[in-house]
Amino acid sequence: MVPTFGFIHIQFLLEGAIWTVILSVCAFLGGGLMGLLIALLRISPIPFVRRLAAWYIELVQGIPLLVLLFTGYFGLPAIGVPVSPLLAATISMTVWVGAYLGEFWRGSLEAVPKAQWEAAECLALTRWQRMFKVIVPQAVRNATPGTVGFMVQIIKNTSLASAVSFVDLTRAGQLINNSTFQPFVTFVAVAIIYFLLCFPLSVLSRRLERRMARGMAKA
Amino acid sequence: MEVSLDFSPIFERWPMLLDGAIVTLLLSVAATVSGFLIGTLCAAGRNSRFRIVSAICAIYVEAIRNTPFLVQIFLIFFGLSTLGFTLSAITVALLALTINVGAYTGEIMRAGFDSVHAGQWEAAECLGLSRLQTYWHVVLFPAAERVFPSLSSQFILLMLASSITSQISVPELTGNANYIQGVSFRPLETYLVIGVMYFILSVIMRQIFNLIGMVAFPRRRRLGTPL
Amino acid sequence: MNISPDNKAVIVLRDVEKSFGQVKVLHGVSFEVARGQVTVLIGRSGSGKSTALRCMDRLEKVDAGYIEVCGHVVTDPALELRKLRLDVGIVFQSYNLFPHLTIGENIMLAPRSVKKLPKKEAADLARATLAQVGLGDKFDAYPEQMSGGQQQRAAIARSLAMQPKVMLFDEVTSALDPELTGEVLRVIERLAADGMTMVMVTHEMGFARRIADQLVFMHQGKIWEKGHGSILDAPRTPELQRFAAQEL
Numbered sequence: 001m002v003p004t005f006g007f008i009h010i011q012f013l014l015e016g017a018i019w020t021v022i023l024s025v026c027a028f029l030g031g032g033l034m035g036l037l038i039a040l041l042r043i044s045p046i047p048f049v050r051r052l053a054a055w056y057i058e059l060v061q062g063i064p065l066l067v068l069l070f071t072g073y074f075g076l077p078a079i080g081v082p083v084s085p086l087l088a089a090t091i092s093m094t095v096w097v098g099a100y101l102g103e104f105w106r107g108s109l110e111a112v113p114k115a116q117w118e119a120a121e122c123l124a125l126t127r128w129q130r131m132f133k134v135i136v137p138q139a140v141r142n143a144t145p146g147t148v149g150f151m152v153q154i155i156k157n158t159s160l161a162s163a164v165s166f167v168d169l170t171r172a173g174q175l176i177n178n179s180t181f182q183p184f185v186t187f188v189a190v191a192i193i194y195f196l197l198c199f200p201l202s203v204l205s206r207r208l209e210r211r212m213a214r215g216m217a218k219a
Numbered sequence: 220m221e222v223s224l225d226f227s228p229i230f231e232r233w234p235m236l237l238d239g240a241i242v243t244l245l246l247s248v249a250a251t252v253s254g255f256l257i258g259t260l261c262a263a264g265r266n267s268r269f270r271i272v273s274a275i276c277a278i279y280v281e282a283i284r285n286t287p288f289l290v291q292i293f294l295i296f297f298g299l300s301t302l303g304f305t306l307s308a309i310t311v312a313l314l315a316l317t318i319n320v321g322a323y324t325g326e327i328m329r330a331g332f333d334s335v336h337a338g339q340w341e342a343a344e345c346l347g348l349s350r351l352q353t354y355w356h357v358v359l360f361p362a363a364e365r366v367f368p369s370l371s372s373q374f375i376l377l378m379l380a381s382s383i384t385s386q387i388s389v390p391e392l393t394g395n396a397n398y399i400q401g402v403s404f405r406p407l408e409t410y411l412v413i414g415v416m417y418f419i420l421s422v423i424m425r426q427i428f429n430l431i432g433m434v435a436f437p438r439r440r441r442l443g444t445p446l
Numbered sequence: 447m448n449i450s451p452d453n454k455a456v457i458v459l460r461d462v463e464k465s466f467g468q469v470k471v472l473h474g475v476s477f478e479v480a481r482g483q484v485t486v487l488i489g490r491s492g493s494g495k496s497t498a499l500r501c502m503d504r505l506e507k508v509d510a511g512y513i514e515v516c517g518h519v520v521t522d523p524a525l526e527l528r529k530l531r532l533d534v535g536i537v538f539q540s541y542n543l544f545p546h547l548t549i550g551e552n553i554m555l556a557p558r559s560v561k562k563l564p565k566k567e568a569a570d571l572a573r574a575t576l577a578q579v580g581l582g583d584k585f586d587a588y589p590e591q592m593s594g595g596q597q598q599r600a601a602i603a604r605s606l607a608m609q610p611k612v613m614l615f616d617e618v619t620s621a622l623d624p625e626l627t628g629e630v631l632r633v634i635e636r637l638a639a640d641g642m643t644m645v646m647v648t649h650e651m652g653f654a655r656r657i658a659d660q661l662v663f664m665h666q667g668k669i670w671e672k673g674h675g676s677i678l679d680a681p682r683t684p685e686l687q688r689f690a691a692q693e694l
Contacts, residue, residue: 074406183297342542
């Protein structure tokens, strides 16, 4: 007998949603570290290092996340590195998030006025101190709305991990559809859960942006 | 341990990769055109005097932008078939990509429309131009010119996102690669190759957009200044 | 000022009232403009003169009163806006040229898309009107390549190309440096000499006195005095007295 979409399915979807959140957090943390590294390399005083980071960004931004995920999931075992779906997805998404956040954060770092860099230099701070005591805190303020907005992209894109057997919200939906043959109800329910995860972040991002624009106008 | 890469089983199947790349490119170009149309209409709709029209456009944009493309395409693909519409996978792919990129384009074009000063509208109105004529002659091109970098990035993201249509078995580049890796047992090599192919496609698309920009915005071509 | 019987008024404002929210900007404004006559609205910023001008082209809707321009009843809700705009040309303080089009394209746009003129004819028309404002060599230039004074003259040419019966000028020299103001005013003077019916809002008092067949002095949304340029020499009301003392 074909089961109809019911309470247990919603429960199953919510379990999947928890894994979606877990992967999103992993991808954001991993990708955030990667992004910070790339952003700093992008403004390094050594031209070769700058170029290397630029190539990384260009290359990753020219490849679909799905292909990165397949490469991680199928490719790592092929070279003798066994990975679980969660680990493979986290690694691939770290690479992907790192490129986008790296490029975006580089812009935020460079948006800090030149005078601030010079002032920091005059205070005889080391390059490291200048960066993390003076420049980064200011850049963080500029970058926050866009970063929150990018979190929405991360959450949505974790759905692609379902293609490498990671049982997240989307995969849970597919499994339910396979047994109930009720795609409309199932995927609308899946979409609603994603929407509930993403929409508050979208609103927050827009609100932060507006507040910052107002702050700029006053200054 | 020893890692040996062998690309020959993949290169042997180059016609399949080429076919896939062509499908990817055609799908992307078609969805770019239709998505731009939908998005521009949607952006204009959000400025509409009729509350219901602007509300519908806003809901469309928010619903699409806050849900994954993969779920959208599943909903359309499996949903339509239960309603008795049997569309080919590639038709569904084009439909889903259009709906998806239309929402993003709508948001970008709205920012473009907002950047056109109210005085421009007023001047056009006083010259006797209709609302439609004003959109076409006065508002659309400056708006598109100002947001053109965002637009072209968005359409390159669309090309990359078309890989997701492999999940409903569209024979585009990723779909064909999935087949090749299955028969060659060389997944790493397969995905490295198509990774490079996608990269090349994205470079090609960027060049195409530069060209479109040159043709569509003669003022920028001649003066080189931002609007 | 002689309004002969066949020269009946082409613009009529009668008891016009207009508020923005709580603020009353027009308070029973009435005046008439005869064919071929130049009327200049003067007064401080915020006196309502620009609003009065904008009401004539229905860029603002009035709350009460009657406005007629070239036979169109502007205050009639059923007014066909496009017909009104075909008869009325308006030039703004901020030029509002279309930045992505050349000057020639700016001028040809309305004749081609509204009047459906063929391209060749529209181009001839554009060249003729450009010559009229002394910009014969600027057909292929973009607005950003020209000075403010040239842009404003191009904007005037763009309006003239629609062959309006009435021209409205809304502080057209306020955004210009003094040395560029003169070239724009000379174009307007020539139009006046050619017999164009015009209403203008300006802060150039010397020019206003020289060109006006009728001066209308507004203060706090009301008309206090109207008449020849000579009203500035012998103001009857203390409001105009104070204004004239400051401005002249």
